[in-house]
Amino acid sequence: MEKVDIIGGGIAGLALAAVLDPARFDVTIHEQRPELPTVGTTLAMWPGARKALAELGLLEAIKAAGAVLESGALREPSGHPMLAMEGGGLVGVTRPTLLRLLDSAVPSSVRRERHRVADLPPAAGLVVGADGVHSVVRRAAWGAKSSARPTPFIAVRGVVPGRPSTQDVGEYWGRGDIFGVAPAEGGTNWYASFRSDLGPERVDVAEALEVTRQHYSSHSTAVQGVLALATPDISLAQRIWTAPPLSGYARGNVVLLGDAAHAMTPNLGRGACETLVDAVTLGSLLNVLPREEALREYNKARVLKTQRLRLASSLMGRVALAQTMQPVRDGLLKQVGKLVSSRRGRAKTPE
Numbered sequence: 001m002e003k004v005d006i007i008g009g010g011i012a013g014l015a016l017a018a019v020l021d022p023a024r025f026d027v028t029i030h031e032q033r034p035e036l037p038t039v040g041t042t043l044a045m046w047p048g049a050r051k052a053l054a055e056l057g058l059l060e061a062i063k064a065a066g067a068v069l070e071s072g073a074l075r076e077p078s079g080h081p082m083l084a085m086e087g088g089g090l091v092g093v094t095r096p097t098l099l100r101l102l103d104s105a106v107p108s109s110v111r112r113e114r115h116r117v118a119d120l121p122p123a124a125g126l127v128v129g130a131d132g133v134h135s136v137v138r139r140a141a142w143g144a145k146s147s148a149r150p151t152p153f154i155a156v157r158g159v160v161p162g163r164p165s166t167q168d169v170g171e172y173w174g175r176g177d178i179f180g181v182a183p184a185e186g187g188t189n190w191y192a193s194f195r196s197d198l199g200p201e202r203v204d205v206a207e208a209l210e211v212t213r214q215h216y217s218s219h220s221t222a223v224q225g226v227l228a229l230a231t232p233d234i235s236l237a238q239r240i241w242t243a244p245p246l247s248g249y250a251r252g253n254v255v256l257l258g259d260a261a262h263a264m265t266p267n268l269g270r271g272a273c274e275t276l277v278d279a280v281t282l283g284s285l286l287n288v289l290p291r292e293e294a295l296r297e298y299n300k301a302r303v304l305k306t307q308r309l310r311l312a313s314s315l316m317g318r319v320a321l322a323q324t325m326q327p328v329r330d331g332l333l334k335q336v337g338k339l340v341s342s343r344r345g346r347a348k349t350p351e
């Protein structure tokens with residue numbers, strides 16, 4: 001039996017533990033949280049993540065628990081649509097539901113240790129850094145230069161009661177801020193992102209909600225209505241941090257996955273999806289190949305793809321959160337919107 005220590009029992013750690021063959025690996029998950037979180041917003045599951053969930057045997061349960069993300073729009077702060085967006089059958093699932101289902105897929109042979117890991121465990125087997133953007137494992141194996149980097153933005157988010165109306169769904173792009181509204185399991189998922197000095201380490205949720213209400217006080221009534229329902233117990237607030245670029249995710253007996261490897265800004269909504277794909281890819285390779293070969297193949301399969309997404313997400317963030325370029329950006333978006341709807345109109349016209 002090969003020993004595997006997984007540092008972090010979030011999406012990455014639980015998904016990997018669920019894939020590793022219990023007949024081949026002696027797995028321990030080290031997780032600092034005493035229990036699974038109960039507050040969390042919706043994560044959209046893109047096709048790659050849905051495939052990974054199917055391999056974990058969880059796709060049907062996710063579909064049953066989640067909400068289908070309908071079409072929406074990129075909107076001005078007033079709510080006026082600039083560009084229509086198709087949901088394309090995307091399934092949204094809240095983080096607590098996803099974690100609960102992943103947790104239920106972990107074999108009973110996996111040991112659970114509830115403590116904060118401060119350094120790499122003694123090198124007896126494979127050490128997996130699944131400990132998120134502030135990864136202790138990444139810092140220990142890749143050095144202090146690989147520490148997480150703060151962005152100037154905070155994210156405040158939550159799920160409030162009541163379904164959103166179709167004409168309010170979408171992402172509102174203002175001057176240096178965004179606000180998202182979408183249906184969620186049992187309510188309306190919302191998120192706000194803007195420049196703020198709060199934090200950087202811990203952000204007080206009540207204070208962040210107050211600042212958010214002030215920040216969005218001239219946005220549409222839909223945005224104000226959502227914020228009026230948000231309370232600290234059903235909201236989250238944090239600074240957005242990213243991982244530095246890495247050219248490989250494995251060093252010796254240490255391997256990274258999920259946010260520990262490639263934490264990106266949330267603008268493409270892909271971090272959790274890519275984390276699931278990492279876990280299924282790494283676990284499946286380790287199950288059938290010798291360790292060194294499996295880690296080499298994992299690097300080949302995942303590094304370039306996720307580093308490109310990390311970059312694309314940050315570029316998308318710069319466009320969405322533009323300040324001085326905002327009028328030009330909105331003008332371009334409206335032109336694209338007109339072009340798309342005239343093409344759709346032509347496509348519907350019978351020959």
Ligand SMILES: Cc1cc2nc3c(=O)[nH]c(=O)nc-3n(C[C@H](O)[C@H](O)[C@H](O)COP(=O)(O)OP(=O)(O)OC[C@H]3O[C@@H](n4cnc5c(N)ncnc54)[C@H](O)[C@@H]3O)c2cc1C
Nearest residue numbers: 008010011012032117132155258259266269270271272273
């Ligand atoms: C505002 C925001 C919105 C997002 N929206 C989306 C979205 O819509 N769609 C999407 O796909 N992704 C989204 N993401 C990204 C997604 O949240 C992450 O990519 C995902 O959570 C990564 O999972 P992970 O398991 O790698 O890390 P984490 O979720 O950070 O889990 C790490 C785990 O390790 C534990 N841990 C950390 N350090 C230690 C230690 N030293 N010892 C023991 N345990 C430790 C933590 O307690 C935690 O349980 C968003 C992120 C943010 C910030």
